[in-house]
C-alpha cells in the first residue's frame with residue numbers, strides 16, 4: 001500500500017548549484033494532476049522535456065536548448081514522499097544542491113504537504129520486462145503491482161566495495177532510509193570534473209569525498225552503505241521523468257543517470273503508446 005501526499009502551499013529553496021557553483025533559486029508550488037518545470041518564461045510538463053544524464057547529473061532540456069541541471073535530488077524528495085502534482089520554477093539554470101541529498105527538501109515538504117489517498121496522476125503499470133545497458137552495467141524493469149527498487153553498486157575501492165539495497169518505494173521508508181544519503185565523488189576525479197565545468201559548487205557541505213583508503217564526510221558517514229542508498233535516491237528522482245508513478249520492479253546494477261534516463265525514455269514511449277490505444 002503506497003501512501004500519497006499533496007502540497008498545501010508554495011515555498012522557496014535556494015543555494016549553490018552542485019555543478020555550476022552559481023547561486024540558484026527554486027520555487028515549489030502545487031499543480032493539479034501534473035509535474036511541470038519552468039525557467040525564464042518557459043514551462044512544460046516534465047514528460048515533454050529532453051533528458052541528458054551524461055554530465056554527472058540529470059538535466060532537463062527545453063525545446064530551445066535551455067537546460068535545468070541536476071534535477072534528480074529535488075525530484076526524488078517530491079516523488080519519494082508520494083507527491084505527484086507540482087510545479088518547479090528554477091532561477092540560475094540548476095537546482096540548488098542543498099545538503100547533497102533529499103534531506104533538506106523533505107524537511108520543507110513535510111511542512112508544506114498533507115497525506116491524501118490517491119496520486120494526483122494515474123500510475124503507469126509496466127506490462128512486460130525490459131532492459132537497458134549491457135555488460136556489467138544495466139537496468140532491468142519487471143511488471144509489478146507496486147514500485148520497487150533493487151540497486152547494486154560496485155567500486156574498486158575498499159571504502160565502498162559492493163553494496164546492495166532492496167527498497168520498497170514507500171514514502172515512510174524513503175524518508176527514513178534514503179532521503180539523507182548524500183551524493184559522492186572520487187577525490188581522484190575532482191580536478192578533471194572541475195576542468196569540465198562540473199562539481200564547481202561541490203564541498204563537504206553537500207557531498208562525500210572518497211579517497212583511496214578513507215572517505216571525507218561532514219559528521220562521518222550516516223550509514224556504512226550510504227553510497228548505494230544515494231543511488232536509490234538518484235534512481236527514484238530520475239523515474240520522475242515519466243511524469244507519473246511507476247508500477248514496476250527496477251533492478252539496477254552499477255547504473256547511473258545516463259542509464260536511468262535511457263530507461264525513463266523507454267518508459268515514456270511505452271506510456272505514450274498506451275495512451276493512444
Ligand SMILES: [Zn+2]
Nearest residue numbers: 072183230234
Ligand atoms: Zn545524486
